[in-house]
Amino acid sequence: xxxxxxxxxxxxxxxxxxxxxxxxxxxxxxxxxxxxxxxxxxxxxxxxxxxxxxxxxxxxxxxxxxxxxxxxxxxxxxxxxxxxxxxxxxxxxx
Numbered sequence: 645x646x647x648x649x650x651x652x653x654x655x656x657x658x659x660x661x662x663x664x665x666x667x668x669x670x671x672x673x674x675x676x677x678x679x680x681x682x683x684x685x686x687x688x689x690x691x692x693x694x695x696x697x698x699x700x701x702x703x704x705x706x707x708x709x710x711x712x713x714x715x716x717x718x719x720x721x722x723x724x725x726x727x728x729x730x731x732x733x734x735x736x737x738x
Contacts, residue, residue, distance in 0.1 A: 657689045684709045
């Protein structure tokens with residue numbers, strides 16, 4: 645379960661970008677971000693709001709997570725494996 649602060653920041657970010665959203669979209673995005681720390685998500689959303697000139701997509705949020713928190717793949721359950729050793733790696737989901 646995400647903090648109310650992350651949910652509010654996500655809603656605010658989508659609204660600022662002029663995106664329509666409903667509870668299903670918010671729940672889906674929050675569910676996809678469960679493996680990442682709240683502080684990292686908040687920083688990524690702040691960066692998206694300040695730099696993007698298009699809709700905010702899940703990939704934008706993940707791409708803009710701080711460098712020490714990146715997804716590097718999926719484990720056997722299909723969940724992201726989160727890396728926090730400072731290396732920059734990207735997930736390739738096929």
